[in-house]
Amino acid sequence: xxxxxxxxxxxxxxxxxxxxxxxxxxxxxxxxxxxxxxxxxxxxxxxxxxxxxxxxxxxxxxxxxxxxxxxxxxxxxxxxxxx
Numbered sequence: 001x002x003x004x005x006x007x008x009x010x011x012x013x014x015x016x017x018x019x020x021x022x023x024x025x026x027x028x029x030x031x032x033x034x035x036x037x038x039x040x041x042x043x044x045x046x047x048x049x050x051x052x053x054x055x056x057x058x059x060x061x062x063x064x065x066x067x068x069x070x071x072x073x074x075x076x077x078x079x080x081x082x083x
Contacts, residue, residue: 011064013067014063014064014065014067014068014071015044015060015063015064015067016044016063016067017063017066017067017070017071018062018063018064018065018066018067018068018070019040019043019044019059019063019067020040020043021066021067021070022043022062022063022066023038023040023043023044026038026043042059043059043063044059044063045059045060046058046059046060
């Protein structure tokens, strides 16, 4: 049971970290190209109006993978340079 709770916390953290990075990049890109932006909630949980379950899974997977990559890059930099 503890493993399930731990994995859920880690995946949620990576999902939030990756969703935040995607939202920041998407907002800046939308600002530069004058395109409409999605809300932060849509970056985290998928499109509001989509009934397709894979849309929500795709967003969560992309967020978690990006969040894990950002985390490990930052951890590597911190460990290497003793910050």
